[in-house]
Amino acid sequence: MIGKLIRSILITLGISALVSLASQVAGYSFWWTFLVVTVVQFGIWNLVQYILEWRTSVNMRAMEAKMLIELNRQTLEIPCIHCKTVNTVAMRFDQDNEFQCTDCDKTNSMYIDIEVAARTEIIDKPHFTLR
Numbered sequence: 001m002i003g004k005l006i007r008s009i010l011i012t013l014g015i016s017a018l019v020s021l022a023s024q025v026a027g028y029s030f031w032w033t034f035l036v037v038t039v040v041q042f043g044i045w046n047l048v049q050y051i052l053e054w055r056t057s058v059n060m061r062a063m064e065a066k067m068l069i070e071l072n073r074q075t076l077e078i079p080c081i082h083c084k085t086v087n088t089v090a091m092r093f094d095q096d097n098e099f100q101c102t103d104c105d106k107t108n109s110m111y112i113d114i115e116v117a118a119r120t121e122i123i124d125k126p127h128f129t130l131r
């Protein structure tokens with residue numbers, strides 16, 4: 001970490017020195033050019049860091065929203081059998097479902113009961129006759 005920091009500072013100062021030497025050949029002040037180029041490099045560095053952090057936070061928020069949607073698909077609001085406190089529980093089809101109540105700490109078992117029903121169709125008649 002410290003080694004990386006020292007390396008990047010040395011690179012920054014090296015670039016400043018090279019640009020300053022070139023500007024000295026062109027007749028400008030070495031130290032003024034050195035100062036300006038160093039400050040500009042730190043400014044650019046901060047801008048790049050800001051953009052990277054902003055992009056990371058946008059990606060993180062998108063991922064969190066996605067995770068929340070996935071979590072909502074597989075969780076249930078279910079009351080504890082002992083104290084009736086409603087718990088949010090993840091439901092799985094590949095293992096036994098148990099949860100520990102957040103209020104009374106007792107273990108509950110969850111069973112999934114699946115029913116099958118025939119789908120009904122809407123009667124396709126424009127009107128009925130009354131007698």
Ligand SMILES: [Zn+2]
Nearest residue numbers: 080083101104
């Ligand atoms: Zn409970």
